[in-house]
Structure formats: structure tokens, C-alpha cells
Amino acid sequence: xxxxxxxxxxxxxxxxxxxxxxxxxxxxxxxxxxxxxxxxxxxxxxxxxxxxxxxxxxxxxxxxxxxxxxxxxxxxxxxxxxxxxxxxxxxxxxxxxxxxxxxxxxxxxxxxxxxxxxxxxxxxxxxxxxxxxxxxxxxxxxxxxxxxxxxxxxxxxxxxxxxxxxxxxxxxxxxxxxxxxxxxxxxxxxxxxxxxxxxxxxxxxxxxxxxxxxxxxxxxxxxxxxxxxxxxxxxxxxxxxxxxxxxxxxxxxxxxxxxxxxxxxxxxxxxxxxxxxxxxxxxxxxxxxxxxxxxxxxxxxxxxxxxxxxxxxxxxxxxxxxxxxxxxxxxxxxxxxxxxxxxxxxxxxxxxxxxxxxxxxxxxxxxxxxxxxxxxxxxxxxxxxxxxxxxxxxxxxxxxxxxxxxxxxxxxxxxxxxxxxxxxxxxxxxxxxxxxxxxxxxxxxxxxxxxxxxxxxxxxxxxxxxxxxxxxxxxxxxxxxxxxxxxxxxxxxxxxxxxxxx
Numbered sequence: 001x002x003x004x005x006x007x008x009x010x011x012x013x014x015x016x017x018x019x020x021x022x023x024x025x026x027x028x029x030x031x032x033x034x035x036x037x038x039x040x041x042x043x044x045x046x047x048x049x050x051x052x053x054x055x056x057x058x059x060x061x062x063x064x065x066x067x068x069x070x071x072x073x074x075x076x077x078x079x080x081x082x083x084x085x086x087x088x089x090x091x092x093x094x095x096x097x098x099x100x101x102x103x104x105x106x107x108x109x110x111x112x113x114x115x116x117x118x119x120x121x122x123x124x125x126x127x128x129x130x131x132x133x134x135x136x137x138x139x140x141x142x143x144x145x146x147x148x149x150x151x152x153x154x155x156x157x158x159x160x161x162x163x164x165x166x167x168x169x170x171x172x173x174x175x176x177x178x179x180x181x182x183x184x185x186x187x188x189x190x191x192x193x194x195x196x197x198x199x200x201x202x203x204x205x206x207x208x209x210x211x212x213x214x215x216x217x218x219x220x221x222x223x224x225x226x227x228x229x230x231x232x233x234x235x236x237x238x239x240x241x242x243x244x245x246x247x248x249x250x251x252x253x254x255x256x257x258x259x260x261x262x263x264x265x266x267x268x269x270x271x272x273x274x275x276x277x278x279x280x281x282x283x284x285x286x287x288x289x290x291x292x293x294x295x296x297x298x299x300x301x302x303x304x305x306x307x308x309x310x311x312x313x314x315x316x317x318x319x320x321x322x323x324x325x326x327x328x329x330x331x332x333x334x335x336x337x338x339x340x341x342x343x344x345x346x347x348x349x350x351x352x353x354x355x356x357x358x359x360x361x362x363x364x365x366x367x368x369x370x371x372x373x374x375x376x377x378x379x380x381x382x383x384x385x386x387x388x389x390x391x392x393x394x395x396x397x398x399x400x401x402x403x404x405x406x407x408x409x410x411x412x413x414x415x416x417x418x419x420x421x422x423x424x425x426x427x428x429x430x431x432x433x434x435x436x437x438x439x440x441x442x443x444x445x446x447x448x449x450x451x452x453x454x455x456x457x458x459x460x461x462x463x464x465x466x467x468x469x470x471x472x473x474x475x476x477x478x479x480x481x482x483x484x485x486x487x488x489x490x491x492x493x494x495x496x497x498x499x500x501x502x
Contacts, residue, residue, distance in 0.1 A: 027131040028060035032121045037067055038108040041083045043115035047075045050122040058129040063099045066090070067108075083109050133166050160315040161343070202249055202332055202372065205242025207464050208451040209438055213411070216332060216372035217445065221363040223338070223405055225377040225394065226415035227384070231436065232376045233258070234460040235415055236334050237266055239374075240304060245271075249331045250303035252324050254317065256340035260308040264299075270461045271295055305330070313342050314361045325369050333369075335362070337376035338405070356404035363408045377405060379414075392421045396441050412442040417455060436462060 036054075040046045056069045070089040074081050087105050090096040099105070141159050144150045188200055197203065201215025216222060226232045236253070243249040255263055269276045272295040274288050284292065305324060309316065317335070324330040335341070343354045343361075359375075366373040379398040386392060394414035399405050406412060416437040418424075424432055436455040440448045453462045 026060070026135065027128040029124055029128055030061055030064075032124055033059050033061060033064045034108055035112045036118055036121050036125065037064060037071075038110070038112035039115035039118045039121075040068075040071055040081060041086055041105075041109050042112065043118075044080065044082075046115040046118050047071065047081055049115070049119045051075065053119070053122045053126050058125050060128065060132070063104075066095050066099050067105070070095070130166070137162050137166060157313065157342075160313055164315040164318070202243060203247050204239045205246055205464075206239065206438075206451070206453060206462070207466075208453075212440055212447055212449055212451065213443070214446065216374070217410070218370045218372060219367045220372045220410040220445075221359070221366045221408060222372060222374045222411045222413065223359075223377050223399070223409040224374060224413045224415065225379050225399055227379050227394070229420060230415045230417055231455055231457075231460070231462065232415060233263075233266070233336055234270070234455070235436075235438075235462050236336060236374060236376060237263065237270060237460070238462040240334060241267060241270060241299075241302075243332065244302040244304040245298050248303060250305070250329050251332050251334065252305045252307065252321070252328075252330045253334045253336065254312060254320075255306060255308045255336045256310055256312055257336055258308065260306045263306055263308070266460050267299060268292070268296060269459055271298055273459050273461075275458050276460060303328070311340065311342055314358055317341070318361070318365055321365060321369060325371065330371065332371055333373045335373065335375040337378065338362075339378050352404075356408075359405045359408040363410075392416070392418065392423065393437075394439065394441075406442065409442065410444040411440065414439040414441055435465075 036050065040050070051072075054068065056065045056072065059065045059068055067086065067090070070086050070093060071081050073093075074085055074089055079085060083105055087096065087102050090099060090105075096102070137159075140162075141155065144155050144158075145152075191200070197210070199210055199215040201213065201217040203210055203215050204213075224232060224235065240251045240253055244251050253263070258266075265279050266276070268274070269279050272292050274284065274292060278284050278288065305328060307320060312335075321330070321333055324333075338358060339355065341358050343357045362373055362375055377399060379394055382398050383392060383394055393416055396406050396412060399412070414437075416439055417435070418426075418432045418437070419434065426432055434455060434457075436453050438451040438453060440451070442448065452465060454465050454467070455462055
């Protein structure tokens with residue numbers, strides 16, 4: 001009985017209740033939409049103020065979308081935009097009655113006195129549209145995330161793709177009056193003049209290449225292309241080591257083909273001058289261990305950042321690149337290589353269209369971050385099918401999968417090693433053994449031409465010819481820029497048979 005009384009004195013625990021979601025009205029500003037449409041039909045120059053800000057989908061009301069579309073069609077034909085012409089255009093399109101007839105069009109013009117603030121109003125409408133897009137995007141992702149039949153990796157790719165599309169559509173840059181641009185150009189000129197080497201861009205450590213390019217320039221997309229086994233990765237690793245170690249430039253390397261350990265092993269081979277096979281199997285002689293311990297110190301604390309994410313998407317690259325620039329002051333990005341990237345899960349009719357989107361996005365990223373981006377690219381098999389020494393030299397038409405790569409790039413360079421094709425002498429009888437040509441086939445802001453470098457395959461390293469102190473005598477090499485630069489002779493010294501490259 002006492003137990004019963006105690007139970008009666010207790011309060012019953014509250015039942016858990018689920019509060020339903022409260023509906024929210026999507027971001028919109030119908031009054032502003034009406035004001036904008038009315039102003040467009042009152043002022044003849046009003047459309048030019050909003051044409052790059054608004055599109056039909058920017059309007060929330062479908063009737064307003066239809067009216068603005070009619071205005072866009074009139075403007076495209078350079079026809080006058082006013083109440084009468086808009087009514088006629090809607091009548092022609094068979095949509096006049098759907099929007100409320102001439103009466104509604106007339107009411108729109110009565111709701112605004114002038115187009116004085118139309119641009120400000122248009123930006124508010126654009127922001128409302130962007131907010132609706134983000135709401136729709138997040139809702140769609142949420143629903144698919146609850147669906148257990150959805151592959152999470154595929155969903156992440158799709159989400160990246162859509163968010164990238166939304167962000168790309170919102171990237172706007174106002175025009176700039178020329179005076180501040182002139183000031184910036186003069187400042188860069190003064191910086192270049194004060195440098196001993198007279199370069200305006202980032203030094204690569206390859207002297208003849210820097211003379212043609214003046215160093216890699218900010219906002220440039222540089223494509224370095226070659227057939228397999230020509231040494232694309234060895235070239236950019238040699239360059240990245242030069243820039244990070246010799247000049248202390250922070251460099252980011254995105255490797256889609258090799259792991260970070262493999263890349264570092266190649267850097268060790270490159271820097272310590274120990275054959276790659278010995279680095280793999282660890283069978284180093286005593287002097288090689290000493291050499292390794294001594295020279296590997298160059299790589300410690302070097303501002304070189306490696307990301308080996310496989311199948312990297314454009315959206316992932318953009319996110320990581322922004323963070324690297326913000327947190328580490330990255331001066332250059334290298335991508336090895338472009339054809340292994342994907343376009344964030346977007347659907348394309350062909351691989352060529354996807355590669356076109358990737359190259360276009362890389363150029364946009366280089367401009368946004370104001371740093372050079374170096375992207376490696378494969379060449380198609382057309383090179384292999386051509387005969388003769390000249391036939392084996394790569395051409396712009398050999399770029400694999402997309403002509404857009406050539407269009408988007410500020411510079412296209414090819415790596416060509418005649419020795420690979422058993423071409424051991426040039427037409428003058430000079431030896432081509434161990435030589436690599438860097439062919440600058442396109443240079444939007446400068447000269448094209450050829451540069452000769454030394455390729456030491458045992459160390460996976462490219463270097464200046466006059467840096468080589470252990471190469472056979474009796475040979476001369478030249479660099480040519482548009483066939484106008486005089487021959488620079490080089491007479492290397494002989495190394496002994498027991499010479500240790502320390």
C-alpha cells in the first residue's frame with residue numbers, strides 16, 4: 001500500500017515527442033523582382049547594368065522568369081526594351097496570357113519611378129538565387145545520404161561537382177581602371193630590374209629555360225608534355241628541388257601517379273646521386289652511405305609539399321591549393337599528371353570534354369591564386385608513327401585527348417630525348433647521347449624555341465649542360481631561341497674511371 005502511494009506521488013516521465021520541421025519560405029524578394037522588371041522597361045540602358053548579374057533563373061517567380069527571358073531575347077537582337085516591345089515578344093512566344101496579359105506588364109512599370117538603384121537591387125536578387133541553389137544542393141545531398149543504396153564515394157563526387165558548379169557561377173570580377181594596373185606593372189618591372197638575373201618570374205634553376213621564359217610567371221598555366229619514358233616526372237622533380245632548395249620557393253606537388261614515398265625516393269636519387277636501384281634494395285657501399293648522409297641534408301626543411309591523393313578532382317585541388325597558399329605561402333603548384341585528374345564526378349559526353357573542363361579550371365585556378373601552375377600531360381601515339389629525326393619531335397597536335405589544353409595553356413613545353421629513338425647524332429654530327437630538348441612550342445607572352453639540358457638517367461635528373469662536370473669531351477651543344485641566338489659552345493672536362501659523384 002505504501003509502495004502504491006509512493007508511485008502515485010511521483011510524476012510520470014514525459015514522453016519523448018518529435019517536433020516536426022517548421023516550413024521555411026525560400027529566400028526571395030518578389031517586390032525587388034517587380035521593381036527590376038519595371039525599371040528595365042522604363043530606362044533604355046538599364047539592361048546593360050544587370051545583364052552580367054542576372055539570368056532568368058535568378059528570379060523566384062516563374063512569371064518574372066518568363067518576362068525577363070523575353071527582355072533578354074529583345075536585347076540580344078538589339079531591339080528596344082519597353083512595355084510595348086515586351087508585350088509583343090511575349091505574344092510572339094505564346095506566353096503573354098500566362099504572365100497575366102498586358103495588364104500585368106503595365107502594372108510592373110507603375111511600381112517603379114526610375115532605374116536609379118537597379119544594379120543594387122539586381123545583386124540582392126542574385127544573392128537570393130545563390131542561397132536557393134545552396135538550399136537545393138544541401139537538401140538533395142541530405143536525402144541521398146539517408147538512402148542506404150547510395151554509394152557514399154559517388155555521392156561525395158557528385159556533391160563536389162555541384163558545389164563547384166555553384167561556386168564557379170558566382171565568380172565575378174569587376175573591371176579595373178588602368179591606372180592601378182600600370183602601377184602594379186611598373187612595380188613588377190622594378191623588381192625584375194633589381195634582380196641580378198633580371199627575371200620577372202620564379203627561377204627554375206635551368207638557366208637557358210629561364211632566359212626564354214623570364215621564369216615561371218604568376219597566373220600562367222604551363223603544360224609540360226611528353227611520351228612515356230621521356231622523363232616528365234624527373235624534369236619537374238629536378239625543377240621542384242632547384243626551386244625549393246636553391247631559391248627557397250614553397251612548391252606544392254600533386255602526384256596522382258606515384259606515392260609520396262616513391263617521389264621522395266626519386267628526390268633522394270636526384271639529390272644524393274646514388275642510382276635508383278641501390279636506393280630500392282639498400283645495397284649501398286660505405287662511401288655511398290656517407291654521400292647519402294651528407295647530401296640528404298639539402299632536402300630537410302625544404303619548403304616542398306607533396307600530396308599523393310589518387311584520382312584527384314578539380315574541386316579537391318582547388319580546396320587544397322587555396323589552403324596551401326594561405327597557410328604555407330605556396331608560390332607554384334605542379335600536377336603529375338593532368339589526364340589522371342577527374343572533373344568532380346560531372347557527366348560529360350566524352351573524355352575530351354572532361355579534359356577540356358579540367359584544363360579550363362586549372363587556368364582559372366592559376367589566375368585566382370596568382371601563381372604559376374605546371375601540369376604534366378601525356379602525348380598521343382602520333383609521335384611513334386612518324387619517321388625520321390624531325391618526325392619524332394612532338395607537335396601541338398600530339399597533345400592527348402583535348403585540343404583545349406593547347407588553347408587554355410599560356411605555355412606548352414615538350415620534352416624530347418632523341419637518344420630514346422636511337423637518334424644518337426644531329427645533322428652536324430654532334431652527339432645527342434644524354435641530351436634532352438625542352439621544346440617551347442607555345443608561349444603566349446614571349447618567345448618560342450628549344451633549350452638543351454643534360455639528362456642523367458641513372459639519377460633521374462635534368463640539369464644545365466654547363467653544370468655537368470663528368471661528361472665526355474669533344475662535344476658542343478647549343479640553345480636556340482627562334483633560331484636567333486648564337487651558339488654557346490661548351491667543352492666539358494673528363495672524369496676519371498674511379499670518379500665518385502659526391
